[in-house]
Amino acid sequence: MFDRNLCCRQLRYSGMMETAKIRRAGYPIRHNFKEFVDRYRMLVPGIPPAHKNEVLQGITNDLTDL
Structure with missing residues (x-):
């Protein structure tokens, strides 16, 4: 039996x-490491494009530590 009130709670x-509210506001996707590095690498000097990096997860950590 489906309980609408319980489900909503x-x-x-x-x-x-x-x-759902955040996604409706225009933030519906998550970037993979390559997309994230390519989009935000200019925030930290010296980070080359994603296709020239081998350790994208480490670079992503550097970008998010700002």
Whole structure:
């Protein structure tokens, strides 16, 4: 049996309602490491394009530590 009130409470508690609100506001995607590095590498001097890097996850960590 489907309990609408219980389902809505669980969605609110788990943060899914906020996630849906954020995605509707225009942030519907997550970038993979290559896309993220290519998009934000100019924020940290000396980071080359993603296709010239081997350790993209480490560079992503450097970018997010700003």
